[in-house]
Amino acid sequence: MAFGTSSQHGRYYDMLRTQVLQEMDKKSWQLLAVTSPTAGCGKTVTxxxxxxxxxxxxxxxVLLVDLDLRRPAVGNYLGINGNGGVLDVLEGRAPLSSAVQQVSIGPNNMLVLPGSVSSNSSEWMASQTMAAMxxxxxxxxxxxxxxxxLPPMLLGDDVISILPRTDAALLVAGVGSTTVSDIKExxxxxxxxxxLRVIVNKSTEAAGSYYGYY
Incomplete structure (x- = not known):
């Protein structure tokens, strides 16, 4: 996690942040989806x-919501312990307000709704319960x-079901794992x-060229 400005990687994300917020502010957008063509591209890290x-x-x-019900990883990456999160809300076991957690990383705080694995991921994504949440x-x-x-786009219909309910998207491609045909699909x-952006992750180019993404 690049949570400071002192690292090179932190500066890359700050540049991405500025570009994304400028675009979203122009349209008064609030909901941003992050996905990738396949697994292993770095969408959750992004x-x-x-x-x-x-x-x-x-x-x-900011509120970060883990809607990858196939393989949730946000909680692990941010050191959030416990089960529940999104599925607790969808299944009516907990209100949204109690499922959302505050996470402190360094001097900064943000809210996170952790994910949980579901064997009915596709059905949940297309459900009216998800729309209501x-x-x-x-x-x-x-x-x-x-x-x-979100889950990887080409592994099922989860992303296709939920994209119309969001305002904009980032597509994270991984060098060595994403093909041209994946991008076209x-x-x-x-x-x-x-x-808003197609992000090229895992690039080995020098930082002076394109900052690792475009």
Whole structure:
């Protein structure tokens, strides 16, 4: 996790943060989806670091939601213990307010709704219960940017089901793991979604060229 400005990687995420917020502010957008073509591209690392970077801005706040019900990882990356989170809310075992946790990393705080594994991931994503939860998030956290860490796009219909309920998306591609055909297939599914950036992760280029993403 690059939660400070002293590291080179932290500066990359700060640049991404500024670009993303500028685009979202223009349209008064709030809900940002982060996905990738396949597994292993670094979408969760990107979502976590972008959220941490936003949390450092004095007049901004962020909610990070783990909606990868196939393989949730946000809690592990941020050191959040315990089960529940999203599924507790969807299944009616807990209200959204109690499932959301405050996470402190360094001097900064942000809110996180951890994920949990479900064998019915696809069905949950397309459900009215999920739609209702997203509406509640949008209403109750309207002053915050909300980042959703979604499953890889090409592993099922989860992402396709939920994208229309978000405002914009980031697509994270991994050097060595994402093919041109993967990108083209994702573009077909993203035709009706505002894609703010395609991020090239795991690049070995020198930092002076394109800062590791474009």
């Amino acid at each position: 979502a976590c670091n972008l959220a941490l970077s936003i949390s450092r801005l004095p007049e901004r706040s 997203l509406q509640t998030i949008k209403r109750d956290f309207r002053s915050r940017i909300v980042i959703f860490d 994702c573009q077909r599914h993203l035709r009706r979604t505002a894609v």
